[in-house]
Amino acid sequence: MLYRRPNSRCWWTRFTTPDGKEVRRSTGTEDKKDAEEYEAKLKQELWRVARLGEKPKRTWPEAVVRWLEETEHKASRQDDINLLRWLDGHFGALLLDEITTDRIDQAAKARKGTAPATKNRMLALIRAILRRAERQWGWIDRAPAVRMYSAPNQRVRWITRDEADRLLAELPEHLSDMARFTLATGLRRANVTGLEWSQIDIPRRVAWIHPDQAKARKAIGIPLNADAVDVLRRQIERDPKWVFTYKGRPITQVSTAAWYKALERAGIEDFRWHDLRHTWASWHVQGGTSLQDLMAMGGWSSYDLVLRYAHLAPEHLAEAAARIESGRTLSGTSLQALQA
Structure with missing residues (x-):
């Protein structure tokens, strides 16, 4: 029989197969005639499975x-x-x-x-x-082609230190501390919200992300600079297990109304929480940190993922460019003469 569920626009079918199994399934259509055809086809297929031993067809x-x-x-x-x-x-x-x-x-x-x-x-x-x-499962003979969308290169949105100071000042204390810690460590949102004291060693100024917590499934050692340690010390004794809490509970959401209102008050547009990580990486590259060191600190699995920041500090190539300086132009005129 066909019927409708209260919260579904599609028709559903319910019947018993020849081997006594009850079937309840959406027909995937709002048109009753199409639903009837689907039901008839499904009954035929299940009859062939029960009576002729054919391989059952699997559902999504x-x-x-x-x-x-x-x-x-x-x-x-x-x-x-x-x-x-x-x-x-x-x-x-x-x-x-x-x-x-x-x-x-x-x-x-x-x-x-x-x-x-x-x-x-x-x-x-x-x-x-x-x-x-x-x-792997042998449920279908051939998977259909999936057409992907042409997407632009992944963006790198970062803010200046002055913009960061304005944002931190506008955020409520619990979000400000988490944002400040992210800017100091580059950790992903889930690693910050799920951070436990068992992963912190303040005297040694290190933290670590376990393999099952890391996106690349590899353990990450996090050096803690003075800014990160300062944030951690303010959290001590607030909770025995979780580093960051709000009203006695661990924080799970950061992109809240408070976050967006703070962005608006700070005059910052088109900025996501994840862009704090981009900002951390951008500041490092601009400060002279090598891409190899950045890759290790950020826990990226591929060097290609850190190359998106290389353009922020082209001056690191100046020494290489100077290696072929001859002091003369191609026409033979000396550079010194041109500068005189």
């Missing part, structure tokens, strides 16, 4: 559940969950072989007002699940 929710079970170690697992919840409204309980390139395109287009890079993260997740369903 089944693939999602298995994917999440097999990727519990991913640092970005919560991001995956958020994207998959959104996709549920588009893929519903579709069979995997019903998810075509066109359906995937439609889902991406439905994310209106979303940057190409953000859409690409969703598309990459869909592609990864479908490829695993094909190549």
Whole structure:
């Protein structure tokens, strides 16, 4: 039988298979005629599985559940969950072989007002699940092609020290301390909000991020400068476990209304919390820190990821450029004569 759920616009089907199993599944359509056709097709397929022993066809929710079970170690697992919840409204309980390139395109287009890079993260997740369903699980014969969006190079948005001082002054104390610590260490948001005292050694001025907490799945040793230590000392005795808390609880959200209001009062536009990390890296490069050292301190897995900051300090190439100076122009006129 077909029916509607209270919070769903699509028709749902419910019936019992020849081997006695109850099926409840979204048809993925609001049109009743299309829903009836889907139901009839599904009943036929399940009859062939029960009576003829054919390989059962798997659904998108089944693939999602298995994917999440097999990727519990991913640092970005919560991001995956958020994207998959959104996709549920588009893929519903579709069979995997019903998810075509066109359906995937439609889902991406439905994310209106979303940057190409953000859409690409969703598309990459869909592609990864479908490829695993094909190549590892044997659930589909061939995964559909996934067309990615052309995205501009990842931006590097950073602020000056004067702008940072204005922002820190406008933020409430708990966010100001966390922002100041980020500017001193370059740690990602999740590593700051989840920081525990067991990861801190103030006398040695070091902190560490465990492999399961790092995006690249490698342990990171964090040198603590005077600014970072000053922030940490203000947090001592506030909580026995968590470094940063608010009203006795660990902080999970930083991009709050208070953050955006502080940006507005400070006169800073187009700036995200993650841009504090870009600012930290930019200040380091401008201060003479080598890209190799920056890569180690920032926990990046690829040298290409730190090259985006190289243009901020071209003067480090001046010595190399001077190696072929001859003191003469190509025409033979001396540089000294031109300068006289």
